[in-house]
Amino acid sequence: MTFGPCGGVRPDGQCEMRPGACSFDDVVPWTGTPVAAPPVAPPLVVTDFSCAPFDPDDVAATARILAPSCDAVLVGEHQNRPDFPPTLMGRLLLDAGATPWITLSCRDRNRVVLEQELRGLHSTGVRTAMCVTGDGRGYDVRPDVTQTFDLDGPRLVALAASLGMTAAVPETPTAPPVRARPLRLVEKQRAGAGVAVLNHVRTPEMVAEFMAAARAAGLTIPVIAAVAVFTDSVSAAVLQGLPGLELDQAVVEQVLTDRDPVAAGIEAAVREARALLAIEGIAGVNLSGSASASGTRVGAEIKAEVGRRIYPEAA
Numbered sequence: 001m002t003f004g005p006c007g008g009v010r011p012d013g014q015c016e017m018r019p020g021a022c023s024f025d026d027v028v029p030w031t032g033t034p035v036a037a038p039p040v041a042p043p044l045v046v047t048d049f050s051c052a053p054f055d056p057d058d059v060a061a062t063a064r065i066l067a068p069s070c071d072a073v074l075v076g077e078h079q080n081r082p083d084f085p086p087t088l089m090g091r092l093l094l095d096a097g098a099t100p101w102i103t104l105s106c107r108d109r110n111r112v113v114l115e116q117e118l119r120g121l122h123s124t125g126v127r128t129a130m131c132v133t134g135d136g137r138g139y140d141v142r143p144d145v146t147q148t149f150d151l152d153g154p155r156l157v158a159l160a161a162s163l164g165m166t167a168a169v170p171e172t173p174t175a176p177p178v179r180a181r182p183l184r185l186v187e188k189q190r191a192g193a194g195v196a197v198l199n200h201v202r203t204p205e206m207v208a209e210f211m212a213a214a215r216a217a218g219l220t221i222p223v224i225a226a227v228a229v230f231t232d233s234v235s236a237a238v239l240q241g242l243p244g245l246e247l248d249q250a251v252v253e254q255v256l257t258d259r260d261p262v263a264a265g266i267e268a269a270v271r272e273a274r275a276l277l278a279i280e281g282i283a284g285v286n287l288s289g290s291a292s293a294s295g296t297r298v299g300a301e302i303k304a305e306v307g308r309r310i311y312p313e314a315a
Helices: 056-069 086-095 111-124 153-162 178-191 204-216 233-238 249-256 261-277 296-314
Strands: 045-049 072-075 100-105 128-132 166-171 193-198 223-228 282-288
Touching (some): 072 086, 100 111, 111 153, 128 153, 128 193, 153 166, 153 178, 178 193, 282 296
Parallel strands (some): 100 128, 128 166
């Protein structure tokens, strides 16, 4: 990784992959040619997309649940749960009526394959790629498989922008060095990012502080803030399983102890979305997480209901 630090720095400054402190003392400025990303019409609601792996029927069924209540679906890429290649997944989602944002990570693809996927996505009608360095694979996950990392996130952003794609980028406001995270996002903008998606944090006030600092540092691209959607202890735990990601424990307890935790979880997500959309510079929200431990289809129904309620709240 050249342009660090990544979003996986632990709260105490330790690397998530190996013993010891993060290798980057501060943000590494973008040294390539600055790329001016074209203006992006940001979606109001982006929803995390999860389905049964390698199941085109489930892809279509889940997309049909989500598409009417969200503007785009964000397809992640997980080290331990492979699925269809990005270009194929994009085509399946387009055919089902959804607008896909496809994540491309540098972990499992060299530069040539990343370029192939970007060109393939563009040719099939997918216009947005979520460009990430990618979490390093755990030592106990597919130990027979190598890891590539020809590029890191910012260099993948520059490649995507050069090929006519809108490059979406993540940022984690609460990962060390916290004071430098707004500048880190500005450097991704200089590399060609057209839109940003924040990882979820404990309170909307923390997002407001981050946005004020980022805009003061020169951020102009639209930003999508994450809304944590959970209705049980498992879906809440998943949202806290990575460095830098936190939930408001008072809200967690309120939802999980409610007589109807599903209804309470939906209401909590809508409240958070409304608070985030009121922040200057926040253009939309990402309904983040699995929403339920009862399966991807149930989780999709829950997120779809949140999406339906956000539109009247936002209006």
